[in-house]
Amino acid sequence: MPALPEYLTRTLLENYGVPVVEGFFVRIDDNLPDELPEFPIFLKAQIPGATSRKKHGLVRKVETRFEFDSNLDDLLSPGDRGQADGVLAAKGLDLKAEYYAGCMLDFGSEKQLPGGILLFSTEGGSGVEGRSGTLVTIPFSLLSPIKAEDIVKELAVIDTLENPDEVAVFLKNLISTFIGYRLTVLEVNPIGVLSDGSLISVDCRAEFEKSAVKKAEKYLFFPPGLKSSSDLTPLERVVELINNADPAGTGFFRQNRETPPDGALRVATNLCGGGGKMLWEMTTGSRTDIYTMNESDTSGGLSAFKSYRILRTIFAQKGAQVLLLTGSGMAFQNQHHLAAAVWKALRESPTPLPALLRFGGTDEDNARELFERVSADLPVQVKTYPAEIFPNAMVDDIEAIAMDTPPHVQPPPAPEGEPSIRVEIPPGNIYFYPEKWNSEEEPPSISACPTGYLLWNKGKLEINPEAKCIGCLMCETASLLEGNGEIRIDLEMPAEVD
Numbered sequence: 110m111p112a113l114p115e116y117l118t119r120t121l122l123e124n125y126g127v128p129v130v131e132g133f134f135v136r137i138d139d140n141l142p143d144e145l146p147e148f149p150i151f152l153k154a155q156i157p158g159a160t161s162r163k164k165h166g167l168v169r170k171v172e173t174r175f176e177f178d179s180n181l182d183d184l185l186s187p188g189d190r191g192q193a194d195g196v197l198a199a200k201g202l203d204l205k206a207e208y209y210a211g212c213m214l215d216f217g218s219e220k221q222l223p224g225g226i227l228l229f230s231t232e233g234g235s236g237v238e239g240r241s242g243t244l245v246t247i248p249f250s251l252l253s254p255i256k257a258e259d260i261v262k263e264l265a266v267i268d269t270l271e272n273p274d275e276v277a278v279f280l281k282n283l284i285s286t287f288i289g290y291r292l293t294v295l296e297v298n299p300i301g302v303l304s305d306g307s308l309i310s311v312d313c314r315a316e317f318e319k320s321a322v323k324k325a326e327k328y329l330f331f332p333p334g335l336k337s338s339s340d341l342t343p344l345e346r347v348v349e350l351i352n353n354a355d356p357a358g359t360g361f362f363r364q365n366r367e368t369p370p371d372g373a374l375r376v377a378t379n380l381c382g383g384g385g386k387m388l389w390e391m392t393t394g395s396r397t398d399i400y401t402m403n404e405s406d407t408s409g410g411l412s413a414f415k416s417y418r419i420l421r422t423i424f425a426q427k428g429a430q431v432l433l434l435t436g437s438g439m440a441f442q443n444q445h446h447l448a449a450a451v452w453k454a455l456r457e458s459p460t461p462l463p464a465l466l467r468f469g470g471t472d473e474d475n476a477r478e479l480f481e482r483v484s485a486d487l488p489v490q491v492k493t494y495p496a497e498i499f500p501n502a503m504v505d506d507i508e509a510i511a512m513d514t515p516p517h518v519q520p521p522p523a524p525e526g527e528p529s530i531r532v533e534i535p536p537g538n539i540y541f542y543p544e545k546w547n548s549e550e551e552p553p554s555i556s557a558c559p560t561g562y563l564l565w566n567k568g569k570l571e572i573n574p575e576a577k578c579i580g581c582l583m584c585e586t587a588s589l590l591e592g593n594g595e596i597r598i599d600l601e602m603p604a605e606v607d
């Protein structure tokens with residue numbers, strides 16, 4: 110899912126009455142204004158896809174015109190962090206307190222309609238990793254806007270909140286921005302509290318689906334005249350190919366261009382949905398002892414075939430010491446299918462990583478049970494968590510599970526012979542070996558197919574033309590766990606991941 114940098118997100122917020130810190134945006138070839146706002150000024154490089162700018166020196170406080178000019182030059186030059194679209198220059202503020210707020214989509218369930226979720230905390234800015242106890246979650250409808258007085262009632266659980274009316278109006282306008290522009294994530298961190306109790310957005314970011322952008326609003330999301338960031342890494346190109354071949358669901362992957370700080374733990378991430386990304390940023394955004402190898406977002410009901418391919422790419426990152434996978438706990442993707450993809454990637458990758466896995470959403474118990482059964486036979490350690498666990502707990506376990514040098518292993522050979530079934534979308538080849546199932550009785554691999562695409566007809570495998578393969582991997586999983594390995598699925602990968 111594309112991320113919108115701060116300077117563009119500010120415009121969306123202002124259009125719905127959310128105040129933002131005074132500032133201006135400087136592109137590479139722009140002339141500088143003769144007059145600047147009062148110093149200090151904060152310069153923030155606007156690099157597409159980059160997060161945690163503060164800890165990587167991409168946010169700088171300047172006190173003089175000379176410092177302004179020289180830092181601006183430096184931030185606009187291409188570096189190992191990528192090329193900035195430009196630099197946002199924002200006025201420094203004297204803040205009494207910092208809060209946090211974020212909106213994300215909730216895809217709903219059988220019992221609950223889809224909607225939005227607002228997260229609010231009275232701890233914002235950096236150093237927020239201990240904030241789990243102060244977080245308030247407010248669900249809202251995408252159709253009828255929530256009223257400020259209803260938000261005030263929800264905020265009553267925070268006894269220390271001095272300005273609930275101001276906060277409620279700010280949050281109401283934040284929700285209106287989220288709904289109005291059909292965003293998937295909208296975050297303000299921090300919300301600054303000024304001495305008179307009023308609130309202002311100090312830093313913000315948004316994510317959106319390209320297809321949800323209205324024609325008339327394209328100029329807000331894709332402003333003309335910007336240099337594009339077509340500096341894809343070989344692995345990012347792999348994910349682009351994966352998405353082209355299997356467009357359903359979100360498969361976003363961007364590698365960190367910066368050099369890891371000495372001694373930092375290098376964590377590869379698979380964050381499932383905007384909620385997972387937000388939780389990861391909230392938990393680790395200010396930590397210099399954790400280096401995030403990549404941003405990622407796999408969500409929106411993608412197939413397990415696609416999850417597997419993206420995980421294989423995530424595992425192929427040189428220098429990664431551990432994988433952390435987490436969603437927001439409201440996954441649209443069946444978590445048992447996701448677990449099957451993780452298991453397959455762990456056993457078939459030449460460079461598997463020890464993994465911390467937090468499954469949340471549908472069928473999560475089966476997801477965790479799968480790993481209870483198979484973990485002992487994997488070449489790396491795996492730990493799973495229930496959805497109720499806040500990612501803080503996972504972050505605390507990174508050091509214990511991370512490996513200085515994760516193993517290089519010989520992956521199992523590709524299945525032999527011709528595939529019995531070639532699935533076009535999502536792409537994959539299914540192999541059935543009748544010699545491994547000498548019985549008239551239906552094998553568990555076929556009974557496990559949730560769509561009825563695989564049929565057992567008098568001791569023979571057939572496909573049901575009325576049904577569809579959804580790429581869930583349940584047939585192969587059951588074949589390995591309950592059967593005799595009679596079904597194998599081959600999901601081809603570009604050579605870069607090996």
Ligand code: SF4
Nearest residue numbers: 558578579581582584
């Ligand atoms: S054949 Fe059935 S069980 Fe196997 S991947 Fe396709 S839908 Fe899933």
